[in-house]
Every structure is written in structure tokens, then in C-alpha cells.
Amino acid sequence: MIEAARIQSVIELVDRLGQSFSSEGASADVLLRQYFQSRRYAGSKDRRAVSRLYYQIIRHWGGLVQVCGGPDARRMMLAAIYYLLNDEKAYIESLFSGQKHGPEALSPEEQEFLEKITAEGFREVLYPDWMEKSLKARFGDELDDAMRVFNDRAPVGLRANLLKGDRAAAQQQLAENQIETIPGQWASTSLILDEQIQLRDLGVYKQGLIEVQDEAAQLAVELADIQPGQQVMDYCAGAGGKTLAAAAFMQNKGQIYALDVSKPRLGELKPRAKRAGAHVVQTLLLGHSAAKREKQLEQHRNHMDRVLLDVPCSGSGTWRRNPESKWRLTPDKLSDYCEIQKELLAEAWAFVKPGGRLVYMTCSIFMEENEQQVFDFVTSNDDVNLLNYKNFIKGDCPESLSPVEGVLQLSPHKHNCDGFFVAILEKSA
Numbered sequence: 001m002i003e004a005a006r007i008q009s010v011i012e013l014v015d016r017l018g019q020s021f022s023s024e025g026a027s028a029d030v031l032l033r034q035y036f037q038s039r040r041y042a043g044s045k046d047r048r049a050v051s052r053l054y055y056q057i058i059r060h061w062g063g064l065v066q067v068c069g070g071p072d073a074r075r076m077m078l079a080a081i082y083y084l085l086n087d088e089k090a091y092i093e094s095l096f097s098g099q100k101h102g103p104e105a106l107s108p109e110e111q112e113f114l115e116k117i118t119a120e121g122f123r124e125v126l127y128p129d130w131m132e133k134s135l136k137a138r139f140g141d142e143l144d145d146a147m148r149v150f151n152d153r154a155p156v157g158l159r160a161n162l163l164k165g166d167r168a169a170a171q172q173q174l175a176e177n178q179i180e181t182i183p184g185q186w187a188s189t190s191l192i193l194d195e196q197i198q199l200r201d202l203g204v205y206k207q208g209l210i211e212v213q214d215e216a217a218q219l220a221v222e223l224a225d226i227q228p229g230q231q232v233m234d235y236c237a238g239a240g241g242k243t244l245a246a247a248a249f250m251q252n253k254g255q256i257y258a259l260d261v262s263k264p265r266l267g268e269l270k271p272r273a274k275r276a277g278a279h280v281v282q283t284l285l286l287g288h289s290a291a292k293r294e295k296q297l298e299q300h301r302n303h304m305d306r307v308l309l310d311v312p313c314s315g316s317g318t319w320r321r322n323p324e325s326k327w328r329l330t331p332d333k334l335s336d337y338c339e340i341q342k343e344l345l346a347e348a349w350a351f352v353k354p355g356g357r358l359v360y361m362t363c364s365i366f367m368e369e370n371e372q373q374v375f376d377f378v379t380s381n382d383d384v385n386l387l388n389y390k391n392f393i394k395g396d397c398p399e400s401l402s403p404v405e406g407v408l409q410l411s412p413h414k415h416n417c418d419g420f421f422v423a424i425l426e427k428s429a
């Protein structure tokens, strides 16, 4: 594809994404995949170039929309080439010349817009205005620095599967495939890979020695201090990222129940568990009604040594990997998440046995979803004790960004992993 054709592709994608934002439609990566599925002629270099610019625009969505006076894909592209790629206006005009496969020629209004924009006219918008108060509460004076790091690309986190070998063995096998990794600083199973690489065809992946998982998620499971032989429940298991990390600590002894309301997600867990050699996983599709769940889970009440509760959340801690979710989140959606988190916390607590623990976690940086939920729960139940995460750290101890003693809040700008929250709650014996 010629350069102008790549630019036209990004314009089309940005246009679709803008529409998708207003219609609650498909995510940026789904749109990208669909786009190239119907354009098989595009080579891997074209796909990479288009994807890079598309994501660069998503990261700077707020500032571009502001300078363009709205989400107009062609104007946003003009502004992106000028402000983000630092190209000259004459070069931009040559791209928008109406040549075959490239963008149509500039209209008089677009020409005027391009002429008027100046280097000083662009204001970086790091987050939607309505988030200011919450983000300030979390990051204080470091807010802008933290948010700039959220605009960077995230490294790839890998988890060495202890059921198949240790971290050194995984690192060695990756090195034999010319893939260099470094051990993560916080989680004992973590390896960090600096760039996106296709791992699925590698023997080390197919044999189950590694899984893709951010270091923060690995640390959260490590803090649950799960032992072989225990009864464990992963209440919002999804495709089982945490379930499999937990099964590895269990050394295939005991039982882990992976629960979720999503059949497709739980369906993904089965082949993953097989590849990982995890034999202690039982999946259970939860019903939506309280009565159905009561019946399904009756025998597990007060039985679990550990309950992992990785609740649905804003995903604000993963903005490096999902930059669009920052612009899609609204105050109403955030408050819906808080509502369901509250319900799930109360519900899942019923399965913890006296002396057992529930580990509440989110990939969020908002106190509303994190400290506030835990605070409300601890103060309204008298059988809950908050344990300090520092008691369960095996390696280097990350300093928490939370003002609340004992809970862990991670953030990319301090810890080079996802923004993640962990609170360990023990049931009175």
C-alpha cells in the first residue's frame, strides 16, 4: 500500500471507531481485525503501520477531538499527521490529493482548517474532564506524569507455569527461540517481554510452560497465598487467567472452582487448562438469578479456603493496552460497575470458610472501585479483617499508591505493570 492508502485506511477506521463510541459498538481491536479480514491484499508492514497510527490517534483522542471541534475522522487525521507525526503541511496536502486509494482532495473548509492549525494550538488531553477529581485523589501532583505513562505502550507480561517448569526454564526456552525477556520485579513467576511477538506457534507456549499475563495479575494471585490441597473459588473467572495461576500454586492438589456468567469465556478456559496441565479446575456457569445461584452453590457455602474475586471494573488500569476504554467510560458506567462490585463482594463472601480469605481485585485505579468498596464492606460486616499485603510478598515489595494501610494499588508509572488493586480479607474464625 502506498502511504496515502494507509492514511485512508486509518481515516476509515477512526470514522468507524467514532461511530462505535456513540453506539456502544465494537472495540478498536475488533474493528481493526474486521477491517483487514476484508482486505487480504494488505501486507504485514501495511497492517503494522495502519495499526500503529490508529492506536496513536486513539491515545490522543481527547486532544485531537478538541482541536478539530468534534470527532471528524478526516480532520483528526490532518491534525494527527501534523501534531503527532510532525509532518509539514505541504506533505499533508500531497497525501490528501485525491490519488487512487488515498484520501479525497481537501475541501475548502478542510484546507482552511489545515492552514489555521499551529504548533501551539494543540493541548494534550490526558483524560476526560469528568475524571479529574477521582484521578487527582489517586495521583495528586503526579497525575499528569502518571497519565503520560498510561499513554505509552505496555510491555508483554508472561507467566511461567509452575506446573511445567520454573521461571528460569521458561526464560531459557524463550532465549533458545531468540526471545529475550527479563524477570519481573514483583511476581515470582513473571517474565517481561519488551515487544509484541507471536508466541502461539512456539513449543514453549504450546507445551504450556508460559501464559500471557500482566505481572500485576500474577502478583495478585501470589498474594492470595494459595496452598496445595486447598479449596479455592475463582468467582469471576472469565477465561481463567487467575484460575490457572492459582492452579499452579496448588501443584494440582485440591480443587479450584472457576465460576462465571459468560459461557464463551469459561469455554476458553478448558483448552487453556489442558495446555497448562492443570487438573484441579472445575468450571461452573453461573445462573443470573439469585435463586438459581443459591441452588448451584449451596454446598460451597463457608467452605472455601480462598476466594478470588476479580470483579468486572472500568479497566482503567489497562489504559496502556486498551486506550479507547478511557474515552468510552462514563460516570454512569463507573457507577454501574461499583454497584455490581458491591453485590459480588457480598455474594462471594458467603463461600469463604471461617479463617479463610477472599482476595478482592480490580484492574482499576479509581478509589470508587477499590478502597471505597473495601471500606464499605469492612465497616458493614463484623466478621471481616483486612490483612496487610506486605505479609504475603515473596520478592521485592512494591510500595502501594493507596493512602489506606494494607491494600495494594499498583500503577504503570511506578511499577511498570497494569494499574491494579488488591485487598486481602480474612473471615473471623
Ligand SMILES: C[S@@+](CC[C@H](N)C(=O)[O-])C[C@H]1O[C@@H](n2cnc3c(N)ncnc32)[C@H](O)[C@@H]1O
Pocket: 235, 236, 237, 238, 239, 240, 241, 242, 243, 259, 260, 261, 262, 265, 286, 310, 311, 312, 313, 344
Ligand atoms: C475482570 S473479568 C475477570 C477476568 C478473569 N478473572 C481473568 O483473569 O481472566 C470479570 C468477569 O466477571 C464476570 N461477571 C460479570 N458479572 C458477573 C456476575 N454477576 N457473577 C459472576 N461473574 C460475573 C464477567 O463475565 C467477566 O468474565
